Amino acid sequence: MGYLFFLLCMICWMIYGCICYWRIHCATSYTKDGFWIYITQIATCSPWMFWMFLNSLFHFMWVAVLIMCQLYQIAVLGITTNERMNARRYKHFKVTATSIETIYLKKKCWHVVSFKKKKT
Numbered sequence: 001m002g003y004l005f006f007l008l009c010m011i012c013w014m015i016y017g018c019i020c021y022w023r024i025h026c027a028t029s030y031t032k033d034g035f036w037i038y039i040t041q042i043a044t045c046s047p048w049m050f051w052m053f054l055n056s057l058f059h060f061m062w063v064a065v066l067i068m069c070q071l072y073q074i075a076v077l078g079i080t081t082n083e084r085m086n087a088r089r090y091k092h093f094k095v096t097a098t099s100i101e102t103i104y105l106k107k108k109c110w111h112v113v114s115f116k117k118k119k120t
Contacts, residue, residue, distance in 0.1 A: 001074075004067040011060045018053040021046065 022028065026045035030038040043050040073079060079087070079100065087093040087100045094100070 001067070001070060004063055004070060008060070008063050008067060011056050011063060014056045015053065015060065018049050018056065021049050 022042050022045065026042055028038055028041045028045075033041075070081070073081060073084060077084070077100065079093075083090065083093070084100060
């Protein structure tokens with residue numbers, strides 16, 4: 001969880017850095033010419049920074065989905081990704097066609113609190 005959180009922070013920092021670079025080094029006119037002309041201006045000003053920005057946007061969306069899935073598994077299902085993938089191997093999981101039930105699930109969102117306590 002910590003890795004995904006800090007990776008998301010670093011991606012936001014990269015996006016912020018690209019925007020700051022364009023403000024300083026590129027002659028743009030977003031208010032005058034509009035969105036699409038602005039995009040072509042920043043893409044031609046520094047193609048590498050534009051590529052890094054697009055790559056960062058893609059990774060931001062990807063990591064945001066990963067962190068939401070991880071939080072869902074911990075908070076609602078009460079299991080980790082490894083336990084979910086290997087649930088059929090463990091005797092303490094009740095696996096049906098549509099769900100995986102654990103004997104450790106006390107109440108919803110309790111695992112977020114206990115997960116945080118284990119790490120400190």
